[in-house]
Amino acid sequence: MKIHEYQAKEVLARYKIPVTNEILCFTVSEVQAAANKLGFPVVVKAQVLTGGRGKAGGVKLVRNADEATTAAGSILGMDIKGYTVEKVLVAQGVSFVSEIYAGITIDRNTKSAVFMVSREGGVEIEEVAKEHPEAILKFTIDPDLGMAPFVARKIAFALFDDLKLVNQASDLFQKLYKVFIETDASLVEINPLVITSDGRLLALDGKMNFDDNALFRQPLIHSLNEPSEDEKKEIDAREKGLSYIRLDGSIGCMVNGAGLAMATMDMIKLYGGEPANFLDIGGSSNPQKVIDAMNLILSDKGVKVVMINIFGGITRCDDVAKGLIAALEQIKIKIPIVIRLSGTNSKEGLEILKKANLPTVETMSEAAQKAISLSEDFLR
């Protein structure tokens, strides 16, 4: 789960990490009032759940009331990578002498948290990683030790010589690690963490992502969730035991298992088609699940064909076939369906489908090719 910058900074501030003075605004007049209250210059920043807003023109420094009005007018309502900007953060301008990067994430290989710092803050850290990987210092955090004061000091000394900064930084790093652990974050990032002209460390930006698997024990974090329209569908689906992601193609997919669902999408693409979605219905032959899945697929008007790819493992294919028939009887479908059923009792399953006049194919590649040709017929 992702949250906005303003929300991330609220979380950081709760842990006494110093962040800029700032006000969240929804309208141009709110921006004007906020700028007057904070005093010029201020920075107006689009709040969207995607990166690259700076490049898209979603962050502007403004020095007076006129500029504030212009900036607010252009940013509010702006489209950034498919996200409409509905709110902006107005942050007090800060004069600083240097920009640091500080971030924590999980390292799959060491199976622990990794603390990353760089003196080259203020730019996309992925770019630094590509061009000067040596400029990013990584510290694996032993889960038993955590961010002990000496660990934080070690990281701080790697960045600064000035003892005043070292002390501030090691205090801040301990707090940052505490936030990361206590909120079940998967990423926490301050970029830039600046040294102000008067020698203070201050978070100008903040980014936090969270582990979806841990939201059940993070009610406060969970309440910050602001899903987009597509994400709302994904959440609805999850509540029904389905894992759904909408894509742009015309072939709707219904598959059991995440890996097989991905492989099915790949197969469609391999033969020149475009999948309309990723959809894992999990391992059961429950007709209700098939109905929910079908309704979800059909809610996307771009879908011209539905391809069902089921591997019967624990769930036997004859049960799956009965489930499919029960489901298809309940919903009237106007577009063609291609069913591929394989695995335990597949012979019996295919027999049942054949009797019900449902078209079946034997292999995944056949299913993909058939679905593609049907979708092309539809376009004609």
Next chain:
Amino acid sequence: MSILVNKNTKLLVQGITGRDGSFHTQKMIDYGTKIVGGVSPGKKGQFVSGVPVFNTVADAVKETGANTSIIFVPASYAADAVLEAAEAGIELVIAISEGVPTLDMVRITPYLQKRGTRLIGANCPGLISPDEALVGILPGGIFKKGNIGLMSRSGTLTYEMVYQLTSNGLGQSTCVGIGGDPVAGLYYQELLQMFEDDPETEAIVLIGEIGGDAEERAAKYIIEHITKPVVSFIAGQTAPPGKRMGHAGAIISSGTGTAAEKIIAFENAGVQVARQPSDIPELLKKLLKM
């Protein structure tokens, strides 16, 4: 021979009285797995499919001599269950539970290392050494004893692959589902080495997917340590960045973890990568000169 589980596996089922636990206990017994006990706090004295239930793993180990444990408890209790098994001296733990918080896995790792406990999962379908032991939720009927070692981050895609292997006369030594979470127990490197050391295994199938860099690391390991032929398939070649594709670990983040990168890494390591699952049997037959 096989790896990790065999006829000598004495299995304990943690969460045996639950819906999934009891269902799969029966399935595993039907397959011929030796299940010696189950654990469910407060249910001591009960029996599930004829298997005695204990309150604690320590009691169960003392009474039955179990050396392996499979975990079906809800995700929020899974980390504690793994620790309980490790503390009781279980050598191999298989965690089926889906949705375990990542930081729980991070927290338990040092203790498992200290105890020398091996973990598979969480969020995995388990493993099988055909005709010897099924420890997991895999459909036993599709497997056949043979000389192909298989490891995979995905469940049904594994079944799909195994079904094709078996229908093409290619049996398996052991098939291991390592699970789809970002932080998991045994991973490619460890399993590659076990298959390399297993005299019965003649070729290895590695089924990867997008997210992380485990496949790239496996490729490096193969160059340095593995002499047996390895073939692979990577799922998620068409997955969009930033979206979690069902598995928590299957997500392309800021341009890393893509299928294209993994395929290049494998090809550089001399690993043939199938364009679709059904190409795997042919690739294997060529390599094994069948």
